[in-house]
Structures are given as structure tokens and as C-alpha cells.
Amino acid sequence: MFPLDFPYEIFKEAGKKGQWALDPFCGRGTTVYAGRMLGLRTIGIDSSPVAVAISQAKLANTNPRAIIREVKRILNNDSTNTHVPEGIFWEKAYHPDVLSALCKIREELLNDCESDERIALRAIVLGALHGPKQKTKQSYFSNQCQRTYAPKPVYAVNFWNKNRLEPDYVNILSIIEERANKYFNEEVVRSKGQIITGDSRDSNTFKTISKRVSWIITSPPYYGMRTYIPDQWLRLWFLGGQSTVDYSMNGQVEHASPEMFAAQLKKVWINSGAVAKKRAQMVIRFGGLNDRKADPLEILYHSLDDTGWKIDETKSAGFASQGNRQAVHINTDINSPREEYDVWATWRG
Missing domain, CATH: 3.40.50.150 (Vaccinia Virus protein VP39)
Incomplete structure (x- = not known):
């Protein structure tokens, strides 16, 4: 590339x-x-x-305000039927509240990802799905990971256990908002x-x-x-x-x-x-x-x-x-x- x-x-x-x-x-x-x-x-x-x-x-032709409005609508929708994967990897990779919210967004986008706001939101979540933990502000949803490739479960669990790394609770909305402002705030030709x-x-x-x-x-x-x-x-x-x-x-x-x-x-x-x-x-x-x-x-x-x-x-x-x-x-x-x-x-x- x-x-x-x-x-x-x-x-x-x-x-x-x-x-x-x-x-x-x-x-x-x-x-x-x-x-x-x-x-x-x-x-x-x-x-x-x-x-x-x-x-x-x-x-996508959209803006940060519209993207945040859409993700709030998704997270506030109590009728979404959410399936959360189980197993030691998922328990160690994500805080349970974070994983539950991610699964809710996933289900909604799998059901409907036609609008520009949802297309942009999907890409933002993909980019923040896994990556390194920061000392101050969190930019990713996961436990300590590489950004560009996903951790293989067995290796990752062993690594997290060896280094006593637990998944933190992170503010999903804040991470999405920051990324929306970064990637969709400039005025680009439609x-x-x-x-x-x-x-x-x-x-x-x-x-x-x-x-x-x-x-x-x-x-x-x-x-x-x-x-x-x-x-x-x-x-x-x-x-x-x-x-x-x-x-x-x-x-x-x-x-x-x-x-x-x-x-x-x-x-x-x-x-x-x-x-x-x-x-x-x-x-x-x-x-x-x-x-x-x-x-x-x-x-x-x-x-x-x-x-x-x-x-x-x-x-x-x-x-x-x-x-x-x-x-x-x-x-x-x-x-x-x-x-x-x-x-x-x-x-x-």
C-alpha cells in the first residue's frame, strides 16, 4: 500500500x-x-x-455531529437484540460494558448500514477496535493490542495474563467523537x-x-x-x-x-x-x-x-x-x- x-x-x-x-x-x-x-x-x-x-x-458525505447523533441513537435503542461472544479471549480483550456496547453497534450496523453516517461510524469503530493502551487518554476500545492486526486469542490471553493486563472501561462515545472530528471535520469535495x-x-x-x-x-x-x-x-x-x-x-x-x-x-x-x-x-x-x-x-x-x-x-x-x-x-x-x-x-x- x-x-x-x-x-x-x-x-x-x-x-x-x-x-x-x-x-x-x-x-x-x-x-x-x-x-x-x-x-x-x-x-x-x-x-x-x-x-x-x-x-x-x-x-461518505457527512459530519461529526451527524455521526455522534447516529451512534447515540443506536446505543439508546433498547429494542436491539444483542449477541455477545463468550470465552476467555473476549473477557480479557474488552471490558464487559464496552463489549456489550460494541455488540449493540455491530448488530445495528449489520441490520442497516445504508446512510453515510452509519458508513462513517462503521469505519470509525473498525479503526478503534483494537490498539495500544495509553497512559492518559484512551484511543482504542481494547486491552493492549497491536493497532494494525488483530491478536491471535491464545497468544493474546497468555500475554495479558503474564503482564497482568486487564481491559479498561473506556468511553466509547468520546473515542468515536474524537475520531469523527479528526476524519470527517474537514470540508472535502462532495x-x-x-x-x-x-x-x-x-x-x-x-x-x-x-x-x-x-x-x-x-x-x-x-x-x-x-x-x-x-x-x-x-x-x-x-x-x-x-x-x-x-x-x-x-x-x-x-x-x-x-x-x-x-x-x-x-x-x-x-x-x-x-x-x-x-x-x-x-x-x-x-x-x-x-x-x-x-x-x-x-x-x-x-x-x-x-x-x-x-x-x-x-x-x-x-x-x-x-x-x-x-x-x-x-x-x-x-x-x-x-x-x-x-x-x-x-x-x-
Whole structure:
């Protein structure tokens, strides 16, 4: 994944208001939000419900007051039928009052998450669901955790017990309000766009796209990066998933070999070309992991062969460890990444 200034600077320098842009691996919606800031229309695709929920919030037209009003309405609704998960992990991860409130919000949003206020609220809760405990002001709902990936239950319970860490009662409304003011208080251009839940390798995923795109800016998963689903199991639970860790690979690009990986990426580039304007520009940020010997540029170049995309240039983007890359922080079992690259291509199909 890349920081906001990457797509922002591209759109600022070469994009035009009203153009359509696509990110077939939209992740946290960085390309989507950069386009919104500069008046472009944006489309994001991802197979992860977490990524889709966060990206949808990047297109929400709302404000902090409306978000707080909505969460108060949810918490004051005594008719909500709430199911609270049980077990030692849940007892140690959250204060019982906090978990009960979270489950109430979860049930309400699972029943209805159509309004911009609820879409924004859902993303705020996902972001605050787990993270480090602070000495002064609490910013997360959980016991001591990593922010970017969910704790695995057995390890987490052992860690909390060993360090005598108990979940604190935190003011859910205060945390939500602070985050609403942080992320939804600026006056941003009202959005027009589309977030699609789907597999970008499947051409059927693109059938709902009626516009021709001028830009495709994206960062596919790096070869060997395959722990996204288990690393996000708590956020997936909040979105309606199971209350235990899911180790499946459903909807993820397969990593059996560099050749298979490149063949799957090829499908994405072909599908993206099918909705691209003539001479549309595609910019791909890509890198590799140290525990994989495969050359990331060789994989990417191979994936672009015979797709209709002509490579124009390749630029170094530095190393992921120089910034807050999702490639580093969302996975628990990787070493420092190799150099990253930006590959520019033009649609000639």
C-alpha cells in the first residue's frame, strides 16, 4: 500500500476534475480519497469486507455531529437484540460494558448500514477496535493490542495474563467523537464514486462499472503477503464474520509460485483495461518481501505481458520501511521489504 501523497501528487499534477479513476486493489481507499480531494470520480474494488467498509467511508458525505447523533441513537435503542461472544479471549480483550456496547453497534450496523453516517461510524469503530493502551487518554476500545492486526486469542490471553493486563472501561462515545472530528471535520469535495465488493481477477466484478476510467493507481499484494484475513479477524467479526480466527485464503491472490501469481495479476490488468479510456494511465506500486527470492519487477513485468498495457517507465519508490506501509504493518510474519517500484503504463488495447 502507499501513502496518500502518492496518488494525490499524481492527480494534482496530471489529473483533471471530473475524470474517473480506478483502484482494483483499493485497500484502505487511499486512491479513492485522493481523487475525492481533487474532484476526480473514483471506483475501488476489493474482496476484503474490511477494505470495502473503510473505502466506502472515504466517500461518505457527512459530519461529526451527524455521526455522534447516529451512534447515540443506536446505543439508546433498547429494542436491539444483542449477541455477545463468550470465552476467555473476549473477557480479557474488552471490558464487559464496552463489549456489550460494541455488540449493540455491530448488530445495528449489520441490520442497516445504508446512510453515510452509519458508513462513517462503521469505519470509525473498525479503526478503534483494537490498539495500544495509553497512559492518559484512551484511543482504542481494547486491552493492549497491536493497532494494525488483530491478536491471535491464545497468544493474546497468555500475554495479558503474564503482564497482568486487564481491559479498561473506556468511553466509547468520546473515542468515536474524537475520531469523527479528526476524519470527517474537514470540508472535502462532495464525493461521487463506487466501491465494489469483488474479486478483481473476475471480469464479472467489472460489469457494474459504466464509466471509462482515465487513471488506474493501485498496489497489489506483494508476492508472499498472504495473512490479511487472519490478521483482520476481529474487524471481520465486527462486519458479521465469525468470532474465531479465519485462516482461509478465500478471495485472495494465490502465492503458490511467482508464475501463478503473475498470471493472476494479468487477469486484473486485462479487466482494468476493459473499462479504461484509450491512452489511460496506470501506475502500479509494487515490491517484494525478503523471505521470497523472486524478483518483484520480473513478476510485475511478466504480469503485464500481452495485456494491452505498454510499460512507459519504472521509478524507484524507496523502501517500505521508510514510511508507514500496509505491507509492513498489517502482516506479522514478514521481514523488512525490499525496494519498492512505481511502474507507469499506458492503455493501448
